[in-house]
Amino acid sequence: MSVYTTVSHDQMQEWLKRYTLGQLLDLQGIASGITNTNYFVTTTHGRYVLTLFEALKLQELPYYLTLMSHLARHGVACPAPVADNTDQFASMLAGKPACLVSCLDGADVAQPTPAQCRAVGEMLAQMHIAGATFPGKMANPRGPRWWSETARQVHPHMDEDSAALLREEVQFQDSHRFDHLPSGVIHADLFRDNVLLNGDRIAGFIDFYYACNDILLYDLAIAVNDWARNDEHNIDDERAAALLSGYQSERKLTSEEKKAWPLMLRAAALRFWVSRLQDMYFPMSGEMTYTKDPGVFQAVLKRHRLQQHHWL
Template sequence: MSVYTEVGRDELIAFIGEYAVGNLIDYQGISAGIENTNYFVTTDQGEFVLTLFEQHEFAELDYFLEVMTFFFKHGIPSAHPAEDKQGNYLKSLCGRPAALVMRLAGHTVDELATLGQCEAIGDMLAQMHLAGQKFKHRRATQRGADWRESIAETLLPHMSAEQADMLKAELAFQRHYSDLELPWGVTHSDLFRDNALFIDNELQGIIDFYFACDEFLIYDLAVAVNDWCINEQGLIDIERYHRLMNAYLQRRELNEAEQSNWNLVCRAAALRFWLSRLQDQLFPREGEMTQIKNPDAFLKILQQHRHNPLSLNTLQNA
């Protein structure tokens, strides 16, 4: 979440006037995240998040709003898009597709996650994966194996020889990723600490479903592990890992194929975010308020998975 497109007050007043959400009191840009333009919006009837989509066309955005509505209706604490007076979720603002979403209570986890927060995320992610088996809409991932190989070709000339050699070796190791036969379904695929809201250790909601897609369910789990379970050194902390994984496994067990390919999928998840952050660093987009996250954080996690694979043997339901 950043601000690439500036929205004027008069433009916003006209926009929210098409909803039954009251009169505008205040709004402010959100600098966290990196993909879309986001504002906190306060009216005399409530608080909302306004998102202007910088990377997606109108035709593909209905899917994301359907995902959010589906999970909301199935008991997953997720932000629900507001309907305008004609019943539409999606509109246009400043030449961009835009949606107004109910703002949830709580705060993102800006520091290291607590053990209780790791447990809550593991439990909720399993609930999402189970509920999501009933979701009928399909969307292929936009950041899968093909994307990883394609963006690697763009980035390789900008890397040191050592990093380039490692990347080539990693792509070779992951070359059969798309051929794996693993349980799949709708996934969040970006469930980082800045995409969940907490009050202390109590999960209030999951936000930012704009990378949702069909993927292996353990890929979604690996994305969460790679972010929620890190320690002060930026490496996977075993106690946090155990708490998140055990909470997940109490609701959904991993089959043999998932267990056998756990390291490969953890590496694929780390590689995806190393490459996307490196792309953002080398080829930044202009914006009023933008945040470029350090790609080295995921390079470090990828190297940990390469040299010290996370075990499933010590978990309760492995």
């Protein structure tokens, strides 16, 4: 379903001359992924993943690809981009910006165990630590300014109660500042479908194309809101505690972070509620997304507004 751009064996063989990866043996489209086109590329050197970017521009890629390269070089489990003979990670192929990354051996997990949540927390902390020496900078394009504006756009389409809740939460978040909390490189989209697992071992975090510089605790809240969420949109205590304990085994939260934690869980829920509302009411023309239910994060947000304990 997701090979939007077709690459022929001959085209690939020609493009591979940019690299020192040996001869092309096999080229297989990958039937997952929503935004980009992906192929498995097998050469005499090994197996790689080719990504053709359907929306990002060539000049936007270096931040993400040098970040992944930096993290992989520090032993954080993620795909390592391969540099070509001009020392670039990306160039045009079939009219699209394209890159090759190393192939990881795991699969995503729909129903994670507490042990898997713990491993995700550990690796996320390690990503935050390794990111500290990354020199690139990228402001979060989906921060408070974005959600305030987007909330105004979607309000007229919402029922009264939901619109009131959204307005109230945006105001509440606007009245709090988190600038004093530790910040750095965050993944910003560490949902279950963006982590490959091999049993309890993290094979790799993937899809870094929302990565940016922001509050570390916010990244943790995004992860907990997805990894610990059960089918009834409740946060499962055991999985949340496991993810947090894994995280803290590598990076202890400060007392200020602990104080901000309940608010951060709400901010993380708000961000995805708003983006899903936007996708539903203002679908991008020509973009092949399947719309996800905004109600999930509305429910999560409601629970966080009531919840008294937060597994810390």
